[in-house]
Amino acid sequence: MATPIIRAISLTAFLCAWFLLAAIGNDPTVLPSPAALVQPFWQELMSGELAYHLTMTVARVIAAFSIALAVGIVLGFLMGTRPELDKWLDPWLVVFLNLPALVLIVLCYLWIGLNETAAIAAVALNKIPGVATIIREGARALDRELKSMATVFRVRPVTYLRHFVVPQLAPYIAGASRSGIAVIWKVVLVVEFLGRSNGIGFQIHLYFQLFDVAMVLVYSLSFIALMLTIEWLLLQPVEKRVQAWRQA
Amino acid sequence: MISVDIRTKSFGPTRVLKDVAFELQRGQCLAILGKSGIGKSTLLRLVAGIDPDFEGTVSRPEAMAIVFQEPTLLLWRRAIDNILIIHPRLEETAARDMLAKVGLADKADMYPRQLSLGQQRRLSLARAFAGRPELLILDEPFASLDKATAADMIALTRTLISEVAPATLFVTHEKDEARQLADRTLELAGSPATVVPDCRIMEFEREEAS
Numbered sequence: 001m002a003t004p005i006i007r008a009i010s011l012t013a014f015l016c017a018w019f020l021l022a023a024i025g026n027d028p029t030v031l032p033s034p035a036a037l038v039q040p041f042w043q044e045l046m047s048g049e050l051a052y053h054l055t056m057t058v059a060r061v062i063a064a065f066s067i068a069l070a071v072g073i074v075l076g077f078l079m080g081t082r083p084e085l086d087k088w089l090d091p092w093l094v095v096f097l098n099l100p101a102l103v104l105i106v107l108c109y110l111w112i113g114l115n116e117t118a119a120i121a122a123v124a125l126n127k128i129p130g131v132a133t134i135i136r137e138g139a140r141a142l143d144r145e146l147k148s149m150a151t152v153f154r155v156r157p158v159t160y161l162r163h164f165v166v167p168q169l170a171p172y173i174a175g176a177s178r179s180g181i182a183v184i185w186k187v188v189l190v191v192e193f194l195g196r197s198n199g200i201g202f203q204i205h206l207y208f209q210l211f212d213v214a215m216v217l218v219y220s221l222s223f224i225a226l227m228l229t230i231e232w233l234l235l236q237p238v239e240k241r242v243q244a245w246r247q248a
Numbered sequence: 249m250i251s252v253d254i255r256t257k258s259f260g261p262t263r264v265l266k267d268v269a270f271e272l273q274r275g276q277c278l279a280i281l282g283k284s285g286i287g288k289s290t291l292l293r294l295v296a297g298i299d300p301d302f303e304g305t306v307s308r309p310e311a312m313a314i315v316f317q318e319p320t321l322l323l324w325r326r327a328i329d330n331i332l333i334i335h336p337r338l339e340e341t342a343a344r345d346m347l348a349k350v351g352l353a354d355k356a357d358m359y360p361r362q363l364s365l366g367q368q369r370r371l372s373l374a375r376a377f378a379g380r381p382e383l384l385i386l387d388e389p390f391a392s393l394d395k396a397t398a399a400d401m402i403a404l405t406r407t408l409i410s411e412v413a414p415a416t417l418f419v420t421h422e423k424d425e426a427r428q429l430a431d432r433t434l435e436l437a438g439s440p441a442t443v444v445p446d447c448r449i450m451e452f453e454r455e456e457a458s
């Protein structure tokens with residue numbers, strides 16, 4: 001069977017199981033049936049609430065993602081190409097990689113304050129070590145013979161970076177981006193849950209306190225749908241383009 | 249114009265080269281012979297400026313080119329760009345002419361992976377000569393090719409050398425290859441490797457005056 005068909009059947013089965021469980025439980029305050037979500041979803045959509053909170057969350061995802069990627073790439077590249085620096089920074093990387101997201105978030109809020117800077121810093125700090133680790137691998141794998149060739153032909157540093165280094169790092173950057181965005185959007189929700197007054201995480205917090213399962217599901221599912229769309233429409237095509245020469 | 253005077257080269261506590269000195273003029277081709285692992289490639293890397301960590305002096309020109317045993321191409325750039333990126337001041341038509349000279353006229357827009365190994369090596373040769381180098385370094389560029397392809401490549405290299413007339417440094421372990429390209433040879437032996445004292449200077453008549 002073709003993969004898309006299997007996917008469709010699998011998702012339909014999931015939906016059926018949900019309908020079934022909701023029918024058996026027969027308590028919409030615990031598990032509302034998917035059909036019962038349509039009305040609250042429509043209401044949030046029409047009032048503009050859903051769009052507002054989605055925008056806030058996506059803005060935070062983009063800001064934190066850009067910072068984490070930029071800092072992580074530079075850090076990873078330097079560590080991968082300078083073994084001396086790597087020896088000094090590697091222990092830090094290990095510590096940060098093993099620091100629970102929650103600890104960083106709480107500390108950022110305590111030290112920086114309950115504001116946007118703290119929120120975005122917390123998310124970016126969570127992801128920088130992961131990006132740096134992946135890019136470091138890429139930088140270590142840079143072709144030495146190509147570097148020697150560039151030295152002999154006196155290739156300018158800018159040219160070397162653009163035509164030699166970036167294409168070799170591209171698969172690693174793409175990998176770091178995809179795993180990065182997956183982690184970041186989850187951490188952003190926690191950051192909003194703990195210390196922001198808007199965004200999907202904040203709405204989930206609000207409806208959690210009201211024990212409104214339907215609204216929690218409406219906001220979570222809308223957000224998941226949006227992130228998957230971004231993944232399919234933006235990240236995967238970019239990755240394909242970057243890798244085009246491999247298929248040649 | 250190219251003078252090399254290497255007193256010692258060590259990797260950690262191991263000395264690999266000792267007292268290797270020679271001079272080379274434009275239009276001359278010097279073959280460096282020796283068993284594999286003796287330090288020929290190390291010597292090339294010192295002369296080329298890839299490895300600056302040694303005792304001694306090397307004076308080399310600005311315009312240099314190298315051909316490795318592997319084609320060492322940018323696999324993510326088209327054949328023509330593999331020349332233009334390395335030589336940014338070169339006109340595109342000149343780069344295409346160069347490709348034509350090595351028999352790749354219709355391959356300019358292909359990616360290296362779409363070329364055969366023989367074609368990739370010829371591209372690497374085109375890249376080396378496109379910059380009209382004053383010093384050309386050949387690091388076993390004909391190794392692991394079948395006899396016919398190697399003979400073609402050697403003939404092509406000879407033609408290009410006679411056109412551009414660089415000072416050529418040619419590393420090989422095939423005496424036969426050395427005889428076909430070089431006007432003199434230098435043999436490395438021993439540990440640390442040094443120039444074999446009874447090195448015969450072989451003068452060959454070259455078909456075309458350099």
